[in-house]
Amino acid sequence: EGAALAEASGLSGGQLMEVLELGVMSSPLIKLKGPNLVKRKYPTQFPLKHAQKDMRFALALGDEVGQALPLAAAANESFKRARRDCGDDDFSAVYEALRPTAAPAATAVCFDFDGTLGDTETPAMEVAFWEIAAYLPGASAENVESQCRPYMVENAGKAFEHMMSACEEERAAASLPPIAEAATALPGGLVAVVDKHRSKFGLPPLADVAGTPLLQLQKEETVAALAKCAVANEGVMETLVALNSAGLAYNIATTSGKPRVPVCVDAASLRPFFPAEQIHSGESDFDPPRFKPEPDVYLRAAAALxxxxxxxxxxxxxxxxxxxxxxxxxxxxxxxxxxxHIPAENKESHAQMLLEGAKAKDGRGAEIVITKFGDLVPLAMAFEGRRPGVHWFTKDLLAKLVGPYYLK
Structure with missing residues (x-):
């Protein structure tokens, strides 16, 4: 009831739990079950239906011996209401019977993952570079390290298949053999530099994986590296909690494949927000794969919601x-x-690229580009509250945004 009162008053669940943990109300149970209420996710440790059964037994015994149990009786009513929809969930799902009720929102949010929910583009792109670096025409032990950052910026958001294709074209133009034929004849000095950087991610020397096709190697090693270093972008968890409270559904619509994205979701502690059925992949959910800018993965994500x-x-x-x-x-x-993965000096130019919409068939780009993830919340709420014929993208809305933003 305290959590429901806090939510109805506009206080976030995270703030409530922080306060409770600092005072005399702090307990192992609050620390264990409090996050369930904040996230509105109830992984089952003890099913609610069994808790309600035990409460029913206690009330029956009270009747038998003539002992009044008014608080237990009131709590039992809440558990009974919750049991209809949450009986198999953890007993902390009783909160669903108490929290403020609202009609389901008409709006839903479909998130890209790499570089959006997850701050994974930087490590993934660095792994990709050190996968392909030894094969780039002109790369040498002396210059390869200086090529890393520009390559990452230039290829951010591109599938590794496209990077390989571009590399193969450049090698052919330079009369160099294909990547598969060059793997066993790379310059020793260049290989030593590449191996040094691969070791930072716990990856083996190139000589140990020389027989593995490069595309297969990149997918396997990227998953291994991201399982250790994937994190959520700043403000992501708080934003997801706010969307939960507002009743807005959401899921993931990514080009990247599985198991890469699920592994990153786990590493970034985002699994309570995104169970497996809420992760949609252009690479893994279609045969043949349908990479962005094809619309398929977004159409699939919207249909799933x-x-x-x-x-x-x-x-x-x-x-x-x-x-x-x-x-x-x-x-x-x-x-x-x-x-x-977007340097401060490149944010404005990157934002302008997103606004231009060069990859869209109709030339439509983003309506707005934000720098603070939490600014999604007022934008989403305004979009949810829009009315036909009424301009909703107002100066008052933009004044609510905390971080710098970009418009066309």
Whole structure:
């Protein structure tokens, strides 16, 4: 009831739990079950239906011996209401019978993952570079390290298949053999530099994996590296909790494959927000794969949320992703440039690229680009509250945004 009162008063669940843990109300139970209430996710440790059964036994015994149990009787009514929809969930799901009720929101949010929810583009792109670096025409022990950062910036958001294709074209133009034929004849000095950087991610020397096709190697080693270093972008968890409280559904619509994205979701502690059925992959969920800017993964994500694309918000950090969302007809496209793979000096130019929509068939880009993830919340709420014929993208709305933003 305290959590429900806090939510109805506009206090976040995270703030409530912080206060409770500092006072005399702090207990192992609050620390164990409090996060369930904040996230509105109830992984089962003891089913609610069994807790309600035990409460029913206690009340029956009270009747038998003539002992009044008014608080238990009141609590039992809440458990009975919750049991209808949450009987198999953890008993902390009783909160669903108490929290403020609202009609389900018409709006849903479909998130890109790499560089949007997860600050994974930087480590993933660095792994990708050190996978392909030894094969880049002109790369040497003396210059390869200086090529890393520009390569990462230039190729951010691109599938490794495209990087390989470009590399093969450059090698052919330089009369060099294909990557597969060059793997056993690389310069020793160059290999030593590459191996030094691969070791930072716990990856083996190139000589140990020389027989593995490069694309297969990249996928396997990227998963291994991200399982150790993937984190959520700043403000992501607080934003997801706020969307939960507002009743807005959400899921993931990514080009990246499985198991890479699920592994990152776990490493970044985002699993309570995104169970397996809420992760949609252009690479893994289609045969053949349908990479962005094709619209398929966004259409799939919207359908999974039982929403029309026009009632969905797409959140993206790449030009291909914005193109995919536009081609799918998403109602609002929000660009995000707050992750670490976009240097501060490049944020404005990257934002302008997202706004231009060069990868969209109709040239539509993002409507707005934000730098603070939490600024998604007022934008989403305004989009949810929009009315036909009424301009909702107002100066008052923009005044609520905390971080710098970019408009066309």
């Amino acid at each position: 039982e929403r029309e694309p026009t009632n969905c918000i797409a959140v993206e950090d790449s030009g291909s992703g914005v193109g995919s969302a536009s081609n799918a007809g998403m109602g609002l496209i929000i660009g995000y440039v707050g992750a670490t």
